[in-house]
Amino acid sequence: MLYIGNHTSSSRGYLAMGKQMLANGGNTFAFFTRNPRGGKAKDIDPQDVQAFGQLAEENHFGKLVAHAPYTMNCCTAKENLRDFAREIMADDLRRLEMTPGNYYNFHPGSHVGQGAEVGISKIAEILNEVLTKDQSTIVLLETMSGKGTEVGRNFEELRQIIDKVELKDKLGVCLDTCHVWDGGYDIVNDLDSVFEEFDRIIGLDRLKAIHLNDSMNPLGSHKDRHARIGEGEIGLETLVRVINHPATEGIPFILETPNDDEGWTHEIALLRNEYKQK
Template sequence: MLHIGCHLSSAKGYLAMGKEAALMQADTFAFFTRNPRGGKAKDIDPQDVQAFLNFASEHHFTKLVAHAPYTMNLCAAKENIRAFAHEILTDDLQRMEAVPGNYYNLHPGSHVGQGSEAGIAMIAAELNAVMFPKQTTTVLLETMAGKGTEVGRSFAELKSIIDRIELQDKIGICLDTCHIWDGGYDIVNNLNGVLEEFDRIIGLNRLKAIHLNDSLNPCGSHKDRHAKIGEGCIGLDALVRVINHPQLQKLPFILETPNDHDGYAREIALLRSHFHKK
């Protein structure tokens, strides 16, 4: 079965997101833990959470992929921005325990001129300070396109962060197809080679989720401009090979394409029609 969903608004609560996903024939979804630009998170309603957990079980949902806000920069040059990131990360990982056993995806951060090595060290130190032994959530570092001073532009940079993490069983990777394509990894002509490189450097056992997106730009552009499935430079055929790859097809796939509700439903139906269970 293809495990696929999209980003949904968390404003109405978990059960509303679950029902919306089910209407789109999705069995997972992503959501921002708070406003994507930061701010206070919505209070968690225990009754809503329990109703969702029951609904998710009945509809055979796979793991959810929560997303940290874009403003959370764990390696910012300014101390007040790092302190803000610390507060968000601490709160989010505690809140994730309301829906235990899921994923919390984050952009590693931007070193803002401090250098990637300094950024890597700061990101790892912050994660080590906040992650806790009893957490059931797996933290996912997202592969980045490499624009500006982003950390995580290569598999090697992500491995450098992972190597510094103390709770090794609670860290993984979310691979974004647009980002790695824009970052120079040719998944159109050499998907097997890209996955072999990932396995050699990081290990495919670390790969827990995929953001499935087309790209408006050619390979290696370092732009990070998402496109609808089949309407970009990656193309439908290559993305179909991704969802059908035997080493990937059991993972949750999250669409982050520029779409509305109906557009996501069409993409989910399109991709399901091209999925071949191994």
């Protein structure tokens, strides 16, 4: 089955997000756990969660992909900002237990001149502080494009983070097609080799979700500018090969393309039409 949806606004609650996704033709979605720029999270209504759970079960939804706010930088040099990141992640993981068994995706962060090695250690330190044996949520490290001082610009850096985390079974990876392309991985001409490299360095068992985006930029630009499906440098043919690849079977595909609901409805229908039932 193809689990596909788009990134939507969480301000309406789980049930409204689920209904909107059904209207868009989707059966999964991503949402920010709070304002993407940070701040206090909205209270969760247990009745809303229960109603969504019934809707999701009736419509065979895939796993949801919650997204941490962009301001959460686990490897910043400023300790007050690291405290902020630590508190947000711990709070988000507690709240996500109201919808157990889903994913929590975050950008590893920017080391801001400290060096990738220091950044990697700081990220792992926070993960070791907030992850618990009892949590049902899997935390996903996102592949990054390598702009500025981002950590996670290649598979090796993500592997180094994983190696330093004690509860490794609570970790996975979300691969962003725009980010890896902008980061220098040629998914257009050699998709199989990219997945083979991912498997060799990280392990395909940790590939839990895909951000399915086209890119405005050429290979290796390190810029991170998303394009609509089929309107960028990656192209529709490659993204169709991604959704049909054996390495991605059964995982959620999240569209983060610059669109509105009408645009996402069109993209979801387009990709469903190109998906080959396995």
